[in-house]
Structures are given as C-alpha cells and as structure tokens.
Amino acid sequence: VGVLRSDPERGLTEIGVPMGVVAALIPSTNPTSTVMYKSLISIKAGNAIVISPHPGAKNCITATGINKTFNVAGLAMSNLIIENPELHKTYTAANPGFGSASPFGISAVISAYTECDDWVDEMNVYYDKILTYVVDRFHKDLPKVKVAVPEGTYVLWFDFSEMGLSDEELNKRIAAEGKFPVRE
Numbered sequence: 152v153g154v155l156r157s158d159p160e161r162g163l164t165e166i167g168v169p170m171g172v173v174a175a176l177i178p179s180t181n182p183t184s185t186v187m188y189k190s191l192i193s194i195k196a197g198n199a200i201v202i203s204p205h206p207g208a209k210n211c212i213t214a215t216g217i218n219k220t221f222n223v224a225g226l227a228m229s230n231l232i233i234e235n236p237e238l239h240k241t242y243t244a245a246n247p248g249f250g251s252a253s254p255f256g257i258s259a260v261i262s263a264y265t266e267c268d269d270w271v272d273e274m275n276v277y278y279d280k281i282l283t284y285v286v287d288r289f290h291k292d293l294p295k296v297k298v299a300v301p302e303g304t305y306v307l308w309f310d311f312s313e314m315g316l317s318d319e320e321l322n323k324r325i326a327a328e329g330k331f332p333v334r335e
Contacts, residue, residue: 154279155195156300160290167196177204186213195275209235212242220271221263228256282307 155165175189186202193200204211216229231249233239243249282300285307289298299308311321322333 153195153275155192157283157286158300159287167192169197171198173198173200175200175202177202177208187215204234210238212238217260217263220274221259221267222274223259223263226256226259228252228260230260 153167155167157164173193177185190200213232214229286298289296295313297310325331326333
C-alpha cells in the first residue's frame with residue numbers, strides 16, 4: 152500500500168501491506184487518540200478496522216472531523232460519538248445546537264468520506280515528502296537532535312537533549328537562529 156515510515160538512520164523502511172480486518176482494543180486511559188491512531192494506520196495500510204472500546208471508556212466522548220484531512224477548515228462540522236445515554240442527554244441539554252448539522256455540512260462529510268480518496272492519497276504523498284525533507288535536514292544539519300517520526304499525526308517531536316544546552320539557551324537559539332517563536 153505504501154511507506155508507513157522511514158528511519159534513514161537505521162536504514163529501515165516500513166511498508167504497509169493489507170492484511171484484512173484489524174481488531175482494535177481501545178484502552179480506557181486514552182480512548183480518543185488511540186482510536187484515531189489505530190484507524191489511520193489501519194486504513195493507510197489498506198485494512199478494515201473493527202474497534203472495541205474498553206468498558207471504562209463508556210463515559211468518553213469521541214470527536215472526529217474532516218476539517219484538516221480534507222482541507223475544509225471553514226466548515227464547522229464534526230462527528231461526536233457518545234455511547235453513554237446519560238452523557239448524551241447531558242451533552243445535548245448543555246449544547247442546544249448539537250445534532251443540527253447543515254445540509255451542506257452533511258453533504259461535505261459524505262463526499263469527503265466517499266469521493267476524496269485520491270485527494271487524501273495525494274496529500275499523504277505531499278506530507279511524506281515534507282516529513283522526509285525535515286527529517287533529512289535535521290540529520291544533516293543537526294545530527295545531535297533526534298526527530299521522532301510521527302505515526303498517524305502531523306506533529307513532529309524533537310529531542311535536543313544531546314546538544315547540552317540549558318532550556319534558556321535552547322529557546323534563545325531556536326528563536327534567534329531558527330526563526331521559530333518559542334513559548335514556555
């Protein structure tokens with residue numbers, strides 16, 4: 152199906168190959184992001200996924216949206232999954248607009264999930280190129296900085312600990328030399 156991740160430092164590349172149906176058991180400690188992560192890697196590898204939440208997750212609200220994946224940021228549209236009937240009732244009472252999606256929003260969600268596979272595939276190729284570029288630049292220009300290659304997210308984590316700088320020195324260098332704003 153495609154490259155899931157690459158680790159040039161170790162000379163490893165993980166290739167996604169469809170295996171069929173993935174059974175995903177979701178812990179109560181981190182139900183939302185675990186669902187998102189397992190879903191993304193399963194679908195990216197061409198597999199179907201069946202998700203079974205831990206009974207302790209019954210009081211969680213899972214939110215999904217198409218805004219970032221399908222580049223429709225102005226479309227105030229998301230999906231909420233509230234399995235607990237009491238929690239659903241409480242949420243609905245506290246949020247009067249809950250459940251009142253516009254016809255345009257509903258059409259956009261249906262279209263995104265049924266007709267936009269090519270666009271998402273192209274976006275993933277583009278994202279993978281950017282990711283590879285950033286990781287390669289760090290390996291070349293700042294070899295002491297370890298880059299955690301993301302799986303199922305757009306967030307990169309950088310470990311600067313081997314540079315031997317204090318937090319204050321590191322923040323100043325990132326802001327001054329890297330031209331990145333730093334907030335503490």
